[in-house]
Amino acid sequence: MEVREIHTMEEIRQAYPVMKQLRSHLLEDEYIELVQEAMDKDMYHMAAVFIEGEISAVTGFKPMITLYYGRFVWVCDLVTDERTRSQGHGGKLLSFVEEWAKLRGYEDIALSSGLQREKAHRFYENKMNYKKVSYVFKTAWKQEKKHGS
Structure with a gap:
């Protein structure tokens, strides 16, 4: 197993x-376009767990600075392939992001998770020691798309 940033x-x-x-609403071309734009304009990074050359889990994250959190890293996306869940890959990715953040002087990690993702919430709280600190609210100006946050 290898965990590393992908470029x-x-x-x-x-x-x-x-x-x-996780992001079932995205077609491949739209995904590629959004990843490239986020990397170019928003300091978005991706990391993955590789097993025998195949990706079994992936995360997208970016450093941010806000008055509420200070200097922190926001985990935008975190998903493990359904065939390899519950094998510690998500924890390895979050640990990778935490180490990435510490090496660069960021103080915290934050993320949001869709209300329906109760298994993910148990993982964050019970296995990774994350705390619920807020709700995330959203509005949309164009026709609402269903997102798998």
């Missing part, structure tokens, strides 16, 4: 089938 277009494409399990 190349080939690796980003390779991550799509796993990411699609």
Whole structure:
């Protein structure tokens, strides 16, 4: 098992089938376009768990600064392939992000998780020691799409 940041277009494409399990509304072309734009404009990073060259889990994250959290890293996406869940891959990715953040002087990690994702909530709280600190609210100006937060 190898956990590392991914950068190349080939690796980003390779991550799509796993990411699609979380972001089911995204077609591959839209996913590629959004990842490229987020990397170019918003300091978005991706990391993955590789097992024998195949991606089994992937995360997207970015450093941020707000008055509420201070300097922190926001985990935008975190998903483990349904075939390899409950094997510690999500924890390895979050640990990777935590180490990435510490090495760069960021103080905390934050994320949001869809209200329906109760298993994910138990994972964050019970296995990774994350605390619920707020609700996330959203509005949309265009026709609402269903997102798998």
